[in-house]
Amino acid sequence: MPLADLLKYDDKGYVPAIIYDATTSQPLVLCFMNADAVAKTAETGFVHVFRRSRGRLMLKGETSGHTQKVVDIFVNCDGNSLAIAVEQKVAACAHGYYSCYYRRYNPETGELDVVAERIFDPAEVYKKTS
Amino acid sequence: MPLADLLKYDDKGYVPAIIYDATTSQPLVLCFMNADAVAKTAETGFVHVFRRSRGRLMLKGETSGHTQKVVDIFVNCDGNSLAIAVEQKVAACAHGYYSCYYRRYNPETGELDVVAERIFDPAEVYKKTS
Numbered sequence: 001m002p003l004a005d006l007l008k009y010d011d012k013g014y015v016p017a018i019i020y021d022a023t024t025s026q027p028l029v030l031c032f033m034n035a036d037a038v039a040k041t042a043e044t045g046f047v048h049v050f051r052r053s054r055g056r057l058m059l060k061g062e063t064s065g066h067t068q069k070v071v072d073i074f075v076n077c078d079g080n081s082l083a084i085a086v087e088q089k090v091a092a093c094a095h096g097y098y099s100c101y102y103r104r105y106n107p108e109t110g111e112l113d114v115v116a117e118r119i120f121d122p123a124e125v126y127k128k129t130s
Numbered sequence: 131m132p133l134a135d136l137l138k139y140d141d142k143g144y145v146p147a148i149i150y151d152a153t154t155s156q157p158l159v160l161c162f163m164n165a166d167a168v169a170k171t172a173e174t175g176f177v178h179v180f181r182r183s184r185g186r187l188m189l190k191g192e193t194s195g196h197t198q199k200v201v202d203i204f205v206n207c208d209g210n211s212l213a214i215a216v217e218q219k220v221a222a223c224a225h226g227y228y229s230c231y232y233r234r235y236n237p238e239t240g241e242l243d244v245v246a247e248r249i250f251d252p253a254e255v256y257k258k259t260s
Binding site: 001002003006016018020021024025026027029030042072073074075076077078081083093094095097100101102103104105107110111112115 | 131132133136146148150151154155156157159160172202203204205206207208211213223224225227230231232233234235237240241242245
């Protein structure tokens, strides 16, 4: 059965997907996927997301070239979320970090400390093209 | 500032939280936390969730004893999700597996293959107490 047909979607038609590094298992980003995004991800072997702001299905990394090649897809016990192991090209986060989870909560100070190096400059990568 | 005040919650008042193994980084479970659950998790150092079915905040592992001790809490770039590294006691999944993501999608057969060992017997752990 196609993967998209095996899942239970929320009342808006999405399942959350943990995208993580296939080598280190580091969590990279959490995506919400509709059935089309799940189907396209499974078919093409590259993570796709439905961008509500653009109203269409997009290859993750379409603009930046920072794509995520699927290695394995796991379904949780309840069939309502995914964990997708990927080979990440360059970086997952549009802010220039390898993972979107680059800030650690510091309970002593109550602040979010940046604990990763910036890999690229978003201003360079996301240049306006028009 | 308390962690719960740093986050952007969805229209139902939740943030998704990736719970993962602090040692191996393996994803274990995805929880939806309201502000109270976030606050209690940060304060106590143990993952708490709001169980809608019971209408109350619960320590994860309250019934089974399979608690999750918080090691680090990371906030994503948009401030609307968490990644929490934990020391998992016994297993995260109520079905008896260490991780809820114990089934891998097999694109050849279209089936979900169980790829992990069952660690405990749910029938024993979740005995009816009344």
